[in-house]
Amino acid sequence: MSDGIERATEGFVSAFGSAPEGVWSAPGRVNLIGEHTDYNEGFVLPFAIDRRTVAALAQRDDSLLRVASSFTDEVAEIDLRSLTADAVSGWSAYPLGVAWALSAYGADLASAPGADIYIDSDVPVGAGLSSSAAIESSVALALDEVWELGLSRETLAKVGQKAENEAVGAPTGIMDQSASLLGREDAAVFLDCRSLDAEVVPLGFREAGLELVIIDTNVKHEHSTGGYASRRASCERGAAAFEVPSLRYLSVDDLDRAQQILDDETFRRVRHVVTENQRVLDTVRTLREQGPRAIGALLDASHVSMRDDFEISVPELDLAVETAQANGAIGARMTGGGFGGAAIALTPAELVADLTTAVVDAFAAKEYAVPAIFVVNAAEGARRDR
Known part of the structure; x- marks a missing residue:
């Protein structure tokens, strides 16, 4: 982490010609289980990871907000007095959008001092590890x-x-954002997305001799493109058919009726969300009662549901999951919004090296891009570092 702090500090000096007054960081996250349930007011079980985005900042004596980063030569700038949601675009929409969004929660952009911000990150972009939330x-x-x-x-x-x-x-x-801000070491955040109640759930991976392996397929995804939005629209149609505010109000017992009143595609989208909510609850209970070595079947079932019912997997993700399962993983699934990104494999520590080799070989045999494979640990959430 000290490397990221130093890179951000040096980058700030290079971009703006002076030292920052402080350095803050926030982690990416991996979602252990609970995919596409959050915007349906359901349950999720993410944890913050030991890959972080660092923001070095100094206030200005005018109203200008300037943002630079290690991943582009562009320095974006805007006057806070003219900052609107429509006035930002590209990568800088994430940090500048945060400044704008704070105005809805008490920030007076007409009088707030401007700032220079420099961003550095080792959270992989487009891997489903929420590099965007780490910036925000x-x-x-x-x-x-x-x-x-x-x-x-x-x-x-x-x-x-x-x-x-x-x-x-x-x-x-x-x-x-909840995982990035609320994360704790060796624990997941059990979040009720309707009430926003959050509970820290110990994972116990290390004690059980397990590692969580990330298999980044290097297939990039974009949440703001059509696939994600169309899935959300399907969920809204399903909830409307039941005359409920969201799919959170449905249970597995409602699926027989759902199949009768919904078209096949909408039904399968609904079935994924309803059963995924139940899998999150089952995973939390299993972690508490039996420990992490007992959750593998739930992870496997989650992937099948995303592949077949929600249809957000891609061949590279399926291959990663299937190869991991065949080479020692207790359970594996794609994670994140889908259409690319990463898979996770909960794996006995002594099998990680063999699993890694098997996945790389399987991708090579299919002539897919070389995957990036690494282990992550559950880490502390956002903090001030300096």
């Missing part, structure tokens, strides 16, 4: 502090979601 959460925490807003972390999660929905244009739920 680090910037939100930094601006909350320097603007003396005093917002709770739960509120800052809403700020990040508002930025992503309205400034970036991605119709995501609140899971990613």
Whole structure:
């Protein structure tokens, strides 16, 4: 982590010619289980990972907000007095969108001081590990502090979601920001996306001799493109057919009627969300009662549901999951929004090396891009580092 702090500090000096007054960071996240349930007011079980985005910041004596980063030569700038959701675009929509979204929670952009911000990150982009929420959460925490807003972390999660929905244009739920802001070491965040109640659930992977392996397929996805939005629209149609606010109000017992009143595609979308909610609850209970070595079948079933009912997997993800399962993984599934990104494989530590080799070989045999494979640990959420 110290490397990221130093890179961000040096990048800030290079971009803006002076030292930052503080450095904040926020982690990416991996979702253990509970996919596409968050915007349906359901349950999710993500955890923050030990890959972080760092935001170095210094206040200005004018109203200009400038943002630079290690992943582009562009320096985006805008006057806070003219900052709107429609005035930002590209990668800078994430940090600038956060500044705009804070205005809905007490920030007075007409009088707030401007800031220079430099962003550095080792969260892989497009892998389903929520690099976007890591940017939003680090910037939100930094601006909350320097603007003396005093917002709770739960509120800052809403700020990040508002930025992503309205400034970036991605119709995501609140899971990613909640995990990034509320994460704890060796624990997951069990989040009820209707009430926003969050509970820390110990994972116990290390004690059980398990590692969570990330298999980044290097197939890039974009949440703001049509596939994600069309799935969300299907869920809304399903809820409307039952005259309920969201699919959270349905249970597995409602699926027989759902099959009768919905067209086949909408039914399968609904079935995924309803059964995935139940799998999250079952996973939390199993972790508490039996430990992490007993959750593999739930992870496997989640992938099948996303592949067949929600149809958000791709051949590379399926191959990653199937190869991991055949080479020692207790359970494996795609994670994230789908249409690319990463799979996860809960694997005995002594089998990680063999599993890695098997997946690389399987991808080579299919002439797919070389996957990036690494282990992540459950880590602390957003914080001030310096």
